[in-house]
Amino acid sequence: MTTYTAPLRDMRFVLHEVCDAANVLSKLPGFEEVSPDLMDAVLEESAKFCEGVLFPLNQPGDQEGCTFKDGNVTTPKGFREAYRQYVEGGWCGLTASPDHGGQGLPESVAYLVGEMIGSANLSFGLYPGLTQGTILALSDLGTDEQKRVYLPKLVTGEWxxxxxxxxxxxxxxxxxxxxxxxxxxxxxxxxxxxxxxxxxxxxxxxxxxxxxxxxxxxxxxxxxxxxxxxxxxxxxxxxxxxxxxxxxxxxxxxxxxxxxxxxxxxxxxxxxxxxxxxxxxxxxxxxxxxxxxxxxxxxxxxxxxx
The missing domain is CATH 2.40.110.20 (Butyryl-CoA Dehydrogenase, subunit A; domain 2)
Structure with a gap:
């Protein structure tokens, strides 16, 4: 039976020893509260989710695949429940603005989380991955009304x-x-x-x-x-x-x-x-x-x- 173990030691080494990320980022506007402990806590929780929830769905999800009928798509068994946990964990809004319900964390943290998700279950990761681009485009180009109506639900991952x-x-x-x-x-x-x-x-x-x-x-x-x-x-x-x-x-x-x-x-x-x-x-x-x-x-x- 295969397993997945997130490379937390390597990620911490790159973040803290090579890049001194928390020290650099905490000097930038909006990231004043970023610390090594905060970044480590996020990565540790992500590892638990990826190892315990996403990876077990990877092979059976690929074997079952998505099904199409009458214009509707059904995802493989377990994906809906896993996505619900993803939403409840606030993972979709890691880097989004707190003005729209996001956590406002640095992109560097989000990409490490994305790496774990991709290793554990790449198919799953594509769903919220596409939403990230939509959030960015509407945040930069959307009208005030579009931001008010659509961004909060996109940031939570509900949409x-x-x-x-x-x-x-x-x-x-x-x-x-x-x-x-x-x-x-x-x-x-x-x-x-x-x-x-x-x-x-x-x-x-x-x-x-x-x-x-x-x-x-x-x-x-x-x-x-x-x-x-x-x-x-x-x-x-x-x-x-x-x-x-x-x-x-x-x-x-x-x-x-x-x-x-x-x-x-x-x-x-x-x-x-x-x-x-x-x-x-x-x-x-x-x-x-x-x-x-x-x-x-x-x-x-x-x-x-x-």
Whole structure:
């Protein structure tokens, strides 16, 4: 029987002996309370969760995989319960601003936690990993209303965030994308198109999904200079914060992959789905790269974790 033991000794050595991280970080605004004891406590709790909860689900999760039926995705046995523990532990909001319910810890700590999660159960880690980019993009570019409505639930992990770029004919060259956004005249837009290779695009572990989708306005310039970014919720949010009607966004199918089968990769259909502009018109690609840069670091920690 295989086991996973988090490399806490090595992590502490790098943090405290090589980088003197607490001393350096505590001199920066917002990190005044960072200390070696605080960082060690976070890493120790993460190790317990990864060793005791996530790792035992890794192999059976890959063997079972995600299942797709009538537009709904069911994650492998045990994943919903593990994700609930993840949310209850506050892990999704480690680095998020305390203004939105986060803990405001340094990214360096979060990447070490991410390394442990990736080693214990990489498929599981992709779900909250995508939400991190959504939090960053909305924190930097969202309106006050968007931040108020969506960030608290994303920070807790109760809602899933996604990044929706790729289309069947537009992979590395996003300037070719065809998804359209038509203004409704009330500040909202109707978005129509299909996106592929969307990690965590649909599943049963969260109550809502918040999709950040690249699309073109009617007057958009050609190429990448004509791309805007829109927020499209799976379920609309009522004035009191409760979830309302279902939006016109559905999962059309899921990819059948060679590995990481417990991490769902979706084809997402937007059939006149209602959404709202994030950031400026025609500046969506730059906004999406806020997410992309975060995810690049995330992918780097995944590489180390293997």
């Amino acid at each position: 899933q965030g996604t990044m929706c770029l790729t289309e069947s004919h537009a992979g590395s060259d996003l300037g070719l994308l065809r998804t359209k956004a038509v203004p409704n005249g009330d500040g909202s837009y109707n978005i129509t198109g299909t996106k592929i290779f969307i990690s965590a695009g649909e599943h049963d572990m969260t109550d809502n999904h918040v999709h950040l989708v690249l699309a073109r306005l009617p007057d958009a310039p050609e190429g990448s200079r004509g791309i805007s970014m829109f927020l499209i919720p799976k379920f609309f949010v009522n004035a009191d914060g409760s979830l309302g009607a279902r939006n016109a966004v559905t999962c059309g199918s899921i990819e059948h992959k060679m590995g990481m089968k417990a991490s769902v990769t979706c084809v997402m259909n937007y059939d006149g789905a209602k959404g709202w502009l994030v950031g400026q018109e025609h500046k969506g690609l730059a906004g999406m790269f806020l997410m992309m840069n975060k995810e690049r670091m995330f992918v780097g920690s995944q590489g180390i974790s293997q």
